[in-house]
Amino acid sequence: MIKQVGYVVTLAMLALGAVVAQADTGTQRLDKFMKKAKTVEATFTQEVVSEQGKIIQTAIGKFYLKRPGKFRWEYQSPNPQLIVGDGKKLWVYDKELEQVTVKPMKKALGSSPAGILMRQRDLNDDFIVLERSPREGMLWVDLRPKKKSGDFKRILIGLDDIGVQAMDLYDQFGQITMIRFQESNYNKSLKNSLFKFTPPPGADVIGN
DSSP states (O other): OHHHHHHHHHHHHHHHHHHHHHSOOHHHHHHHHHHHOSEEEEEEEEEEEOTTSOEEEEEEEEEEEETTTEEEEEEEESSOEEEEEOSSEEEEEETTTTEEEEEEHHHHOTTSHHHHHTOOSOGGGTEEEEEEEEETTEEEEEEEESSTTSSEEEEEEEEOSSSEEEEEEEETTSOEEEEEEEEEEESOOOOGGGGOOOOOTTOEEEEO
16 A cells, blocks of 8 residues: 555656756746837836835836837826837936937847846856746746946746736945736737837927
8 A cells, every 4th residue: 555655646746847847947038028018008016126125216108019119107196207218229218307318229228127028139148047936926037247347237027827927126336126917918009109209399309
């Protein structure tokens, strides 16, 4: 009887091992997202945490992405700000200051959240890609920039079985920007007007 129980336990362990071996990884989920998510629409919350662990800034907003190369990052509260990438230029509009900053997209995005999510190149070209332990019900991928001159020294991406749901960005000053996406929709038809920007009348425009 003891031998039979041991045999059953061994079979169960082998079966569990097979399931684990077949389970996807964070890197596989991220690769799937990069290849198959042609459009993204989501709401987000953002918190900036100081080196001492205190929340020093919070924001909520909407995010839209359309491959290749277009996105809209809209802060709704507490300080309205609109960031639009139209494929060639990056527009940043501060509503309260009535100021628009415009830059070439390729130079401006770098390792920003939008830049990571809509990138076309293999992540391994610019990052050391590491797997991290699951938390918050997600698998996590750790991106370490190969070049140390960027804004962030580490970027954690959390993914469920549908797509990217979280990003933790560690900057060079010890602060962490924590972004959590909700109500995410993938491959939904998005209007091209979302990714176009015309400076409002009277706004100061800085840049070319």
